[in-house]
Amino acid sequence: MSTPNPNQPPTSGLRYPSNKKTIYDRNLNRSKNAELSRAAFAYLFVEMISYAQRNVRDISSLEKRLNTQGYPLGLRLLDLLLSRSSNPLASIRPTRIHTLIQWVAQTLWRHLFGRPADALERGTTDPSQYMLYDNDPMVNQYISLPKEMRGLNCAAFVAGIIEGVCDGAGFPTEGVTAHSVGEEEGKAGMWPGKTVFLIKFKGEVLEREEILGRGGG
Amino acid sequence: NRPPANENRVVFALFIISKSGGLIYNREFSSGLAKLSSNDLLMLAGSFHGMHAITAQLCPAPPVPPPTSSSSTAGNVAPSPFISRPTGIEVLESSHFRIQCFQTQTGIKFLLFTEPTQPNIDTMMRKIYELYTDFVMKNPFYTVEMPIRCVKFDTNLDQFIKVRS
Numbered sequence: 001m002s003t004p005n006p007n008q009p010p011t012s013g014l015r016y017p018s019n020k021k022t023i024y025d026r027n028l029n030r031s032k033n034a035e036l037s038r039a040a041f042a043y044l045f046v047e048m049i050s051y052a053q054r055n056v057r058d059i060s061s062l063e064k065r066l067n068t069q070g071y072p073l074g075l076r077l078l079d080l081l082l083s084r085s086s087n088p089l090a091s092i093r094p095t096r097i098h099t100l101i102q103w104v105a106q107t108l109w110r111h112l113f114g115r116p117a118d119a120l121e122r123g124t125t126d127p128s129q130y131m132l133y134d135n136d137p138m139v140n141q142y143i144s145l146p147k148e149m150r151g152l153n154c155a156a157f158v159a160g161i162i163e164g165v166c167d168g169a170g171f172p173t174e175g176v177t178a179h180s181v182g183e184e185e186g187k188a189g190m191w192p193g194k195t196v197f198l199i200k201f202k203g204e205v206l207e208r209e210e211i212l213g214r215g216g217g
Numbered sequence: 218n219r220p221p222a223n224e225n226r227v228v229f230a231l232f233i234i235s236k237s238g239g240l241i242y243n244r245e246f247s248s249g250l251a252k253l254s255s256n257d258l259l260m261l262a263g264s265f266h267g268m269h270a271i272t273a274q275l276c277p278a279p280p281v282p283p284p285t286s287s288s289s290t291a292g293n294v295a296p297s298p299f300i301s302r303p304t305g306i307e308v309l310e311s312s313h314f315r316i317q318c319f320q321t322q323t324g325i326k327f328l329l330f331t332e333p334t335q336p337n338i339d340t341m342m343r344k345i346y347e348l349y350t351d352f353v354m355k356n357p358f359y360t361v362e363m364p365i366r367c368v369k370f371d372t373n374l375d376q377f378i379k380v381r382s
Contacts, residue, residue, distance in 0.1 A: 042355040049357040142355035144367035149358065 029084055042142050049154060059152045063177070067160035074164020081107055093169060097201065097209050100169055101130055104162060112161075113138045128206050130199045132162070135191040137178075153178045155195045162197055174200040227332040228378050229314060231345065232258075235362045236324035238266035242365040246378050250314065250330060262328075269305035269318065269326065276304075317342065325349075348373050 052065035085091045085107070094100040105117040123129030137155040145152060155178040163176040176199045182192040229250050233242035240262035253261065309316040310333055319327040319342045327345060331338060352370040353359055359367060 039355070046355060046357040142351055142369065144352065144356050144358070144369040146358050146366065154357075 028080075032084060038138075038141075041139075045139060045154070045157070048157070059149065062152065063156035066154060066156040067163065067176070070157040070160025071164040071167075074161040074166075075168040076164075077108060077111070077161065078165045078168040081111055096212065097130070097171065097205065100166065100171055101132070101199070104165055105132055108161075108165060109134075112158075126200075128201050128203070130201070132197040132199065133181075133194065134158075134197070135194050137193060137195050140193050140195070153180045153195055155197070159197050162199060166199065166201075171205050172202045173205075174202055176200075227335040228341070229330040229332070231330070231374070232262060232326075232328040233349070233365065234262050234266055234326040234328065237362065238263050239362075241363065244371070244374065246375075249332075265306075265318075265328065266326070269320070271305075273305040319346065321346065344377060345374070348377065 048069055049062075049066070052062055052069065056062050056065065082091050082093065090107075094103050101120055105120050109115065109117045117132050118135045119131075119133035121131040121133070123131065134155070137158060139157055140154055143154055159176040159178040163173055166173045166176070176197055179196050179198065180194070181196050182194040183189060228246050230243065230245045232240060235241045240259050243258055243262075304320065305318070307318055309318075312333065315331050315333045315335070315338075317329045317331070317338050319329075321327075327342060327349075329338060329342060329345070348370060352367050352373060353365055356367050356369075359365065
């Protein structure tokens with residue numbers, strides 16, 4: 001981008017380059033395959049966690065703050081990724097829970113982490129709960145939890161992103177939470193950082209789902 | 218509670234000393250060095266820190282003048298003060314062991330204790346520094362200059378040393 005013309009009177013703060021193209025004229029897919037430094041994100045995430053830790057007494061409030069930090073990202077990513085998809089059939093807004101969850105596990109995960117999520121399940125005891133598994137969340141890659149913070153999972157940030165996506169797509173949730181299930185008895189602990197994202201949809205979503213199912217939607 | 222000595226392993230231990238001279242990390246990979254109490258380890262680290270500082274002042278090599286820039290005004294860069302500054306002790310070798318000291322630009326010293334015949338110590342140092350920047354510096358729960366208690370750093374260090382030896 002070229003430097004602003006010093007002879008122009010100062011405007012609202014937007015810098016206009018000499019070829020008069022603004023950010024709205026840029027191709028939306030320009031940064032589609034752009035790579036981001038993992039270290040840059042890691043340092044930013046360190047600061048985000050420290051920021052969230054201020055004046056907070058317990059772990060669940062810290063996770064709630066991380067969730068709030070990720071929420072607006074989910075809202076924006078939903079629109080961005082749907083508009084970028086090359087297949088015109090794939091760019092319609094998901095209307096069924098199954099389509100939405102698959103979209104999150106495949107498209108959203110691939111965009112954020114370069115690989116799809118590892119498993120998807122529906123709750124057996126509670127049909128309004130869906131579980132999304134990630135064996136090794138990228139956001140937790142460099143984080144070693146101290147003993148006093150053992151119940152914390154910083155992937156609460158990613159849970160916030162998922163919650164933003166669900167709410168933005170018209171599937172309101174009671175909440176999306178991240179839980180560590182790496183240390184399970186019986187298994188050798190092959191994935192010590194394994195995390196499950198619990199998505200609990202509100203009652204009205206399930207009612208609508210049932211109606212759509214009956215009506216052949 | 219360290220694993221028993223394996224004759225293939227030639228890396229004995231790693232110490233990390235903070236900018237102020239305190240020992241913030243010590244890890245023994247195989248036996249071969251005398252056992253020291255934790256107090257002795259702290260004193261060892263402090264003594265090395267002081268010695269390193271003294272030897273940096275005592276360096277007999279004359280300071281190398283920075284190369285004069287032959288290009289015209291366009292390429293003038295201010296001479297860096299780091300080029301001509303002598304460093305402290307880098308290697309200390311005896312018949313039984315060898316200590317290599319790597320000091321970062323921020324003043325952290327990595328001390329690696331190995332057998333005198335161990336090759337490729339420089340690459341090992343670089344890799345250990347890389348592991349430090351990854352699993353210690355990018356850890357939100359680590360306060361700089363404090364003792365290092367990061368599980369992932371320990372795990373990855375163990376994996377690296379085992380593979381290397």
